[in-house]
Amino acid sequence: MKTPSRRQFLRNLGAAATAVPMLTIFEANADGVSSARLNEDDAAAKALGYRHSVADVDVTRYPRSKPVNGVQPNCANCVLFQARAEKEWGGCTIFPGKDVNAAGWCSAWAAKP
Numbered sequence: 015m016k017t018p019s020r021r022q023f024l025r026n027l028g029a030a031a032t033a034v035p036m037l038t039i040f041e042a043n044a045d046g047v048s049s050a051r052l053n054e055d056d057a058a059a060k061a062l063g064y065r066h067s068v069a070d071v072d073v074t075r076y077p078r079s080k081p082v083n084g085v086q087p088n089c090a091n092c093v094l095f096q097a098r099a100e101k102e103w104g105g106c107t108i109f110p111g112k113d114v115n116a117a118g119w120c121s122a123w124a125a126k127p
């Protein structure tokens with residue numbers, strides 16, 4: 015049996031070191047689709063006042079985030095939310111390729127019919 019060279023070992027080590035952070039950034043959801051969670055500091059997220067929890071939204075700046083008739087607007091009841099089997103996170107047509115939190119909110123919120 016041939017012993018791997020030192021160069022091959024270092025090459026494999028480098029590949030593994032690169033793969034581990036990628037696994038923490040992307041996670042496969044229950045549907046087997048890999049996606050990244052939207053970062054609240056993303057420019058588009060900031061522009062729309064997105065927060066992972068609607069409780070963290072500045073209601074003075076975004077009064078539409080307040081409950082209406084006892085119903086709290088959030089991503090889970092937004093028409094643009096694309097729920098998956100794992101209900102806590104899902105896609106959003108406003109932020110393609112990113113997942114938003116079901117308990118989150120942004121100023122593009124629109125009630126499900």
Ligand code: SF4
Pocket residue numbers: 064088089090092093094095096105106107108109114118119120121122123124
């Ligand atoms: S558009 Fe709707 S689902 Fe998307 S981030 Fe805003 S509130 Fe959440």
